[in-house]
Amino acid sequence: MGPEKLKEIINKIIKDVDVVVGYKEGFDKLHATPCFITKPEQTDRIILNALCAQNLANYLLSLKSRKIAMVVKGCDSRTIVQYMQEGLINREKVVVIGVPCTGVVSVKRVLSNVNSQPILDVKFSGDEIAVITTAGEQKFSIRDVAPDKCRTCLYPTPVVYDYLIGEAIQSDKAHEGVYKDVEELAAISLEERKVYWEKEFDRCIRCYACRNACPMCVCQDSCIAESREPHWISQKSNLTEKFMFHMIHTLHLAGRCVECGECERVCPMGIPVNILKKKINRDMRELFNYEPGVKPDEKPPMFTFSIEEEKIEEHKL
Ligand code: SF4
Ligand code: SF4
Ligand code: SF4
Numbered sequence: 001m002g003p004e005k006l007k008e009i010i011n012k013i014i015k016d017v018d019v020v021v022g023y024k025e026g027f028d029k030l031h032a033t034p035c036f037i038t039k040p041e042q043t044d045r046i047i048l049n050a051l052c053a054q055n056l057a058n059y060l061l062s063l064k065s066r067k068i069a070m071v072v073k074g075c076d077s078r079t080i081v082q083y084m085q086e087g088l089i090n091r092e093k094v095v096v097i098g099v100p101c102t103g104v105v106s107v108k109r110v111l112s113n114v115n116s117q118p119i120l121d122v123k124f125s126g127d128e129i130a131v132i133t134t135a136g137e138q139k140f141s142i143r144d145v146a147p148d149k150c151r152t153c154l155y156p157t158p159v160v161y162d163y164l165i166g167e168a169i170q171s172d173k174a175h176e177g178v179y180k181d182v183e184e185l186a187a188i189s190l191e192e193r194k195v196y197w198e199k200e201f202d203r204c205i206r207c208y209a210c211r212n213a214c215p216m217c218v219c220q221d222s223c224i225a226e227s228r229e230p231h232w233i234s235q236k237s238n239l240t241e242k243f244m245f246h247m248i249h250t251l252h253l254a255g256r257c258v259e260c261g262e263c264e265r266v267c268p269m270g271i272p273v274n275i276l277k278k279k280i281n282r283d284m285r286e287l288f289n290y291e292p293g294v295k296p297d298e299k300p301p302m303f304t305f306s307i308e309e310e311k312i313e314e315h316k317l
Contacts, residue, residue, distance in 0.1 A: 002281055003048040004312040005165050006071065006097065009044050013095055013163075018066035022097075023052040029122040030107055030131065032199055048165070049124055050142050053104040055079060055260040058215040060089050069095035073104070075149060077158030078258035078293030084160075085293070086256075088218065091153035091160075098161025100169040104151035105129060106265070110145050112246050114138055118185070149261040152177040159294055178259065179282045181275050201242045203269040206235075208212055210263035211249060216256045224248060247272040255284040255302045287311045 006014070014037065024035035024045040034050040037043060048071070056070055057079035061195065072080065082097060083089040110131055117133035124130075128189050130139045143151075157168040168222045176183075185193060208225065211217045224232045225245055233244045257277035284290050288301040 003046055004097075005185055006048050007043050007046055009097055009163050009165070010037060010046065010069070013069055014038075014040055014043070016067070016080065017069045017095055018158035019063065020044045020069040020071075020097075021056050021063075021073040023048065023054070023056075023260075025263065028119045030110060030119045042245070048099065050103065050105045050129065051107070052297045053107070053147070053265065055213075055262050057083070057260075058262070060094065060215075060219075061218060061308050062102065064089055064093070067093050067095075069097060071099060071159050072095045072161070073099050073101040074155040074158050075101075075258070075260050077160055078155065078291075079260060081159055082256060082258050082300075084296045085298060086218075086303070091296075093129065096158065096161045096163070098158030098164045100157045100166050101153075102127075103146040103153070105142055105145050106147040108265075108270075109147075110140065112147065113140065115157070132175065147261055147265060149259065150181070154178065157197045160296060162307045167169065175285070179278060181272070182279045182282055185275060186279075197243070198239060200271050201246060202239060204246070204271055205269060206237060206242065206245065207268065209266040210269065213262040213266040214249075214253070215255055215260065215262065216258060217249070217254075246273065249273075250280060255290060255300050256292055257281055257286070287301055298308065 010021065018038070020037040022035050025034040025047055026033035027258065029053065032047060032053065034054060034056055035045055049140070055076045057072055057076045059069070060068065060083060077096065077098060079131065084091055114131055114133050114135070117135045119131065119133040120128060121135055127142050128139050129142055130137055143259065152173050154171045154173055156171055185196065210297060211223065211225065217223070225248065232248065233241050246255065257280070258272070259278065259281065261274055264272060267273060281292065286312060290298065290301050294298065
């Protein structure tokens with residue numbers, strides 16, 4: 001990933017859009033942060049490297065009255081397709097600047113490797129990242145500090161784009177790899193699985209970062225986690241309420257989770273919340289041969305209805 005070609009494209013299209021959404025350096029060299037460009041002289045702020053991990057497509061709904069250009073990686077682009085399938089955006093108002101991607105860096109993994117020392121500088125060389133802290137320099141292969149999703153990435157090249165920064169990359173991964181963690185959990189007994197999730201959800205502080213970062217949690221101010229009419233869950237911090245929140249979150253994403261991994265990236269407690277959504281995605285694939293956010297002309301299964309679903313036995317009772 002390199003910023004020069006990106007800057008060239010932004011300078012070319014900026015007069016035709018209201019805002020370009022990309023990345024700039026964050027509060028230190030290890031953190032990239034979203035960046036909103038409205039004037040050509042702001043283009044120099046743009047960065048494009050393996051620290052650009054956020055799924056910027058999350059901004060499309062709040063900016064949907066504007067004409068937007070947006071930088072998207074392969075995984076992020078599935079959000080755009082899912083929004084198109086659900087009729088949530090007007091594709092003609094979005095200029096997609098696609099970035100073929102070989103993987104991003106998990107800041108949490110890097111920080112854990114450098115014992116959370118203050119970051120002085122970060123440098124890239126080929127497939128390596130060098131992190132300079134007050135304790136010295138440490139080098140990592142980007143692959144070793146990537147989030148899990150990059151290790152099983154099926155769509156390194158965006159599935160929709162208007163411009164592409166570089167050559168398209170084909171994935172050599174199989175779908176089975178994406179669901180390995182789901183399979184592992186499915187292989188243990190129901191009782192063991194209950195214990196597993198109790199232990200995980202017990203740590204949940206109900207900060208709702210996973211929900212807020214999720215591009216497919218589109219109810220926003222009407223989320224039933226806060227609604228008092230109807231009053232589905234209370235604000236009590238007990239396991240029952242935490243379970244209820246996560247079950248609601250999971251079921252509202254049935255056949256809609258684009259597997260961008262933002263929920264896990266932002267969780268301050270390191271809870272693997274995406275496994276639940278992937279479990280439903282795997283079921284959706286088996287039942288409806290459907291994968292969220294991949295083909296713009298497809299209709300998500302939850303947006304259709306048949307009395308007799310071909311692969312659902314209950315309807316034959
Ligand atoms: S999942 Fe794929 S497209 Fe997304 S950041 Fe990782 S390698 Fe890049
Ligand atoms: S549930 Fe997680 S992985 Fe799925 S779309 Fe939301 S943030 Fe992305
Ligand atoms: S981000 Fe983590 S701690 Fe916060 S509500 Fe979600 S699962 Fe719980």
